[in-house]
Amino acid sequence: MIEIRGLYKKYGKNEVLKGVDLAIEEKKIVAVLGPNGSGKTTFIKSILGMVLPSKGDIIMEGKSIKKEWKYRNNIDYLPQIANFPNNLTVKELINMIKDLRQKKSADDGALVELFKLEPFLNKKLGNLSGGTKQKVNILLTFMFDSPIIILDEPTSGLDPISLIRLKELIDTEKKKGKTIIITSHIMNFVEEVADEIVFLLEGKIYFKGSISELKEKTNQPDFEHAIASILTQSYA
Amino acid sequence: MLKILKYSFYDLMRSRWSYVYFVFYLVLGFVLLFLNNNVSKAVITLMNVIIILVPLIGTIFGVMYYYNSKEFTGLLLAQPIKRSLIFLGQYLGVALSLSMSLIIGLGIPFILYGIFRSDAIWDFSLLLITGTFLTLIFTALSFNIALSNENRIKGFGYAILLWLFMAVIYDGIFLMSLMIFEDYPLDTFSLTATMFNPIDLSRVLILLKLDISALMGYTGALFQKFFGTNFGMFLSIGILILWVVIPAWFIERKANRKDF
Numbered sequence: 001m002i003e004i005r006g007l008y009k010k011y012g013k014n015e016v017l018k019g020v021d022l023a024i025e026e027k028k029i030v031a032v033l034g035p036n037g038s039g040k041t042t043f044i045k046s047i048l049g050m051v052l053p054s055k056g057d058i059i060m061e062g063k064s065i066k067k068e069w070k071y072r073n074n075i076d077y078l079p080q081i082a083n084f085p086n087n088l089t090v091k092e093l094i095n096m097i098k099d100l101r102q103k104k105s106a107d108d109g110a111l112v113e114l115f116k117l118e119p120f121l122n123k124k125l126g127n128l129s130g131g132t133k134q135k136v137n138i139l140l141t142f143m144f145d146s147p148i149i150i151l152d153e154p155t156s157g158l159d160p161i162s163l164i165r166l167k168e169l170i171d172t173e174k175k176k177g178k179t180i181i182i183t184s185h186i187m188n189f190v191e192e193v194a195d196e197i198v199f200l201l202e203g204k205i206y207f208k209g210s211i212s213e214l215k216e217k218t219n220q221p222d223f224e225h226a227i228a229s230i231l232t233q234s235y236a
Numbered sequence: 237m238l239k240i241l242k243y244s245f246y247d248l249m250r251s252r253w254s255y256v257y258f259v260f261y262l263v264l265g266f267v268l269l270f271l272n273n274n275v276s277k278a279v280i281t282l283m284n285v286i287i288i289l290v291p292l293i294g295t296i297f298g299v300m301y302y303y304n305s306k307e308f309t310g311l312l313l314a315q316p317i318k319r320s321l322i323f324l325g326q327y328l329g330v331a332l333s334l335s336m337s338l339i340i341g342l343g344i345p346f347i348l349y350g351i352f353r354s355d356a357i358w359d360f361s362l363l364l365i366t367g368t369f370l371t372l373i374f375t376a377l378s379f380n381i382a383l384s385n386e387n388r389i390k391g392f393g394y395a396i397l398l399w400l401f402m403a404v405i406y407d408g409i410f411l412m413s414l415m416i417f418e419d420y421p422l423d424t425f426s427l428t429a430t431m432f433n434p435i436d437l438s439r440v441l442i443l444l445k446l447d448i449s450a451l452m453g454y455t456g457a458l459f460q461k462f463f464g465t466n467f468g469m470f471l472s473i474g475i476l477i478l479w480v481v482i483p484a485w486f487i488e489r490k491a492n493r494k495d496f
Contacts, residue, residue, distance in 0.1 A: 011495070050313050051495045072316035079314065083307030087250060100239055100315050 001026055001061065002047065002148070002179070008055035009042050016042045018203035019056070026147075029170070029180040031190045034200035035231055040183045041080060043200065044152055047181070048077055073101070078141040080152040086126030090117065090136055093125060097140055108143040114165055115139060131157040142169055149173060149180045155189055167193060187224045199227075201234055237321040237328075240312065244329025247308075248301070254333055257293060261341025269349045275356040276446065279363055282342070283442045286367045287435055291374040292399050294334060298378030299395040301330045303388045313496050323379065323491040324484065331375040335368045342367075362445050366438035369476045373434050374399070376483035383490040406433050423458055430459075431472075434479045441472055 002024040009017040016039040024030050032040050045051040047058055049065055049072065058065045065071055084093060098106050112118055115135040120128060128136070134157045141149065151170075155163060170193050174180060184190050190197070197214055199207040207214060207230070211223055220226040248254050264285065268278040305326065312322045342364065351360055378395050385391040410429050414422060430436045444463045462468045 045496070048314055049319075050310075052493065069316055069318045072314065075314075077314040079310060083310065085247065085305065085308040085311075087247065096243060097311075097315070100312070100317060 003059040006056040007046060007053050009051060010054045016203055020205055022198060022205060026179050027177045028195045029174055029193055030196045030198060031194035032183045032198050032200060038200040039203050040200055041152060044150055074146050075148045075150060076141045076144050076146045078137055078151045078154055084125040087124060089122050089124055091121045101144060106143045111139045111143055115162060131159060134158055135162060147178055149178055151182045153184055155184060155186050187227060191223045237325045240322055240325025241329045244326045245333055248329060248333040254337055258337040258341045261338055262344060265342045265345030269345055275351060275354045279356060279359050280446060283363055287439050288403055290367050290370040291403060291435060294371045294374030295378040295395045295399045297334060298330055298375040299382045299391050302379055302382035310496060320488040320491050323487050327376060327379050327487055331372045334371045338367050339364050359445055362442055366441060370434060370438055372480045376480060376487060379487050380483055402433055402435050427462055431475050434476060437472055
């Protein structure tokens with residue numbers, strides 16, 4: 001269980017998060033949605049400890065994450081933009097991350113197979129295409145068996161087959177009983193995978209609940225329109 | 237931290253620039269020994285080169301490495317590693333690989349020339365020690381600059397300014413104030429002012445070791461009296477160590493308070 005208590009974040013004068021309170025239950029897939037600049041990435045990075053909150057606290061398994069780092073052993077994170085050191089090969093990168101994580105039980109072989117990354121293993125990361133980099137990114141995220149998975153825009157740059165594979169992957173991880181947090185702008189994808197929606201608007205939680213609750217609340221027949229109606233209301 | 241150090245070091249050892257830097261010193265060492273045919277003279281010439289070049293390379297390399305490895309850093313920050321160790325590891329990786337280029341690059345020609353049989357061995361060691369210190373100091377300073385500036389152009393600008401100030405402007409101000417206040421006793425002032433600039437401090441240390449302080453007139457005599465003693469020597473080394481430890485401590489502090 002991840003508990004977020006009164007989270008505020010300011011970058012200079014720009015207030016991104018203005019008091020987010022949220023409890024993320026275990027074994028659920030939670031989608032964090034919101035328009036551009038609503039604070040999704042800041043929110044996720046706060047959980048990872050990459051962004052330090054101006055106010056508020058994040059409690060993970062009963063402990064505050066302030067000044068802690070060991071808790072990151074329990075998190076697999078997929079960053080939004082897949083940027084890697086350019087002069088390493090894919091294989092070296094995989095081995096390096098394994099070495100840094102000190103987990104011997106990494107399941108990289110099956111994932112290499114799944115995403116057909118075999119021919120790229122000895123290529124330098126700087127020479128890979130955006131989509132292939134994203135596949136490597138996904139591989140690095142899913143090769144460990146951690147109870148929490150955080151995915152920031154996992155679908156960007158993926159071809160349709162890889163997208164289907166990713167969905168399958170998320171599905172199997174869910175069945176293993178993992179907590180998964182996702183941000184995405186692809187509404188179909190969110191609708192397919194998410195159990196719960198958290199909608200961020202101007203740094204606050206505007207809505208939290210299931211997709212059917214959201215449809216009810218907005219009186220819209222489908223999910224995409226429900227989200228659109230929140231956005232038009234807020235921009236009006 | 238050792239793992240980060242290992243990967244940073246490994247990464248740098250594969251980059252072309254480390255070799256360019258290494259080969260530069262190798263060639264410089266051979267050429268100087270060949271032309272001078274005298275170890276002591278070569279050490280003096282080398283000192284003049286090292287004292288200006290090492291801080292410059294340290295600053296530029298530090299800033300460049302920090303900005304170039306931003307992606308790598310982002311990747312590491314999401315891993316279960318203590319934050320300050322990531323940056324200290326990277327810092328040491330850069331500083332040590334630069335120091336190695338310096339020590340091995342100069343070491344090979346001098347060893348081949350027979351430095352172990354010459355009495356200039358201590359002068360030469362001191363030269364390498366101060367060179368290593370200057371690398372550690374200026375890389376640490378440049379990491380601080382890079383950590384405080386998201387904008388790389390600004391970061392590079394400040395880094396160059398820092399070097400220019402320490403290597404050139406500081407001496408200018410120092411000499412000007414000596415001239416303006418020449419009617420006053422300036423012993424303590426000039427000693428303190430030297431202490432506050434690692435480049436000046438290294439230069440004075442080496443010059444005094446080479447026993448050419450007589451060339452520096454009254455100031456030389458004064459410095460000889462102070463730095464020539466064991467106390468002066470230890471104090472200087474102590475101050476050089478402080479020049480490494482304080483900026484390194486600032487790297488840790490800055491890294492712990494930054495958002496990524």
